[in-house]
Amino acid sequence: MRSASDASEPPSPARSRPGGRTARIRTQVLDAVTAELAEHGYDALSMDVVAARANVHRATVYRRWHDVGGLLADLFDAAGGRQWHPRDTGSLRGDLAALNHEIQDSFTEVPSLAMALIAASFRSEEAARALRRLWDDRYTQSEIIVERAIGRGELPSEVDARALLIAATAPIYHHLVLLRTPPGPHLPDLAATSAALAADAGAFTR
Numbered sequence: 001m002r003s004a005s006d007a008s009e010p011p012s013p014a015r016s017r018p019g020g021r022t023a024r025i026r027t028q029v030l031d032a033v034t035a036e037l038a039e040h041g042y043d044a045l046s047m048d049v050v051a052a053r054a055n056v057h058r059a060t061v062y063r064r065w066h067d068v069g070g071l072l073a074d075l076f077d078a079a080g081g082r083q084w085h086p087r088d089t090g091s092l093r094g095d096l097a098a099l100n101h102e103i104q105d106s107f108t109e110v111p112s113l114a115m116a117l118i119a120a121s122f123r124s125e126e127a128a129r130a131l132r133r134l135w136d137d138r139y140t141q142s143e144i145i146v147e148r149a150i151g152r153g154e155l156p157s158e159v160d161a162r163a164l165l166i167a168a169t170a171p172i173y174h175h176l177v178l179l180r181t182p183p184g185p186h187l188p189d190l191a192a193t194s195a196a197l198a199a200d201a202g203a204f205t206r
Contacts, residue, residue: 028054037116069126076130080137092149093196096168100188107176164204168195
């Protein structure tokens with residue numbers, strides 16, 4: 001779901017999803033961006049480096065993406081368009097824990113593309129807007145976790161799904177991204193349990 005300000009932005013030609021040769025070039029370039037970010041980080045990312053790695057003429061890259069911010073924004077938008085569904089474990093606590101384990105795994109893999117993308121978003125406003133769209137999409141897709149819990153009778157229908165999901169996942173981001181603490185094997189489960197208990201006590205009821 002995009003905000004009104006996002007909707008008013010002029011569309012970029014790189015954000016379309018055409019087929020044929022254009023789609024192949026987009027895939028090559030975005031794969032090159034992903035690899036460069038993961039291996040060398042945002043500071044080493046440049047249009048020329050991406051063009052060389054993708055084996056695409058630099059003029060094509062400049063014409064379609066304009067600058068590094070355009071490359072990153074398209075990378076985020078492409079990630080948001082991929083099909084993804086939260087696991088169904090049969091319980092609210094289990095579903096939240098599974099979601100948290102996925103998040104922790106994405107931040108602790110070596111190299112971590114997720115960490116590189118977050119770092120890049122602080123340096124490019126266009127990338128930051130795209131990242132916000134991606135987070136919004138992911139939280140919207142994760143609301144099925146709350147819908148399943150309501151259907152099982154674990155939660156009242158008045159629960160604020162977004163607030164519950166943010167409360168469940170926030171400790172993962174706080175520890176791994178802000179504090180840079182080593183990942184704990186029990187952190188995803190503890191965060192999920194805390195959020196589920198708070199939800200059961202009515203903390204997220206509208």
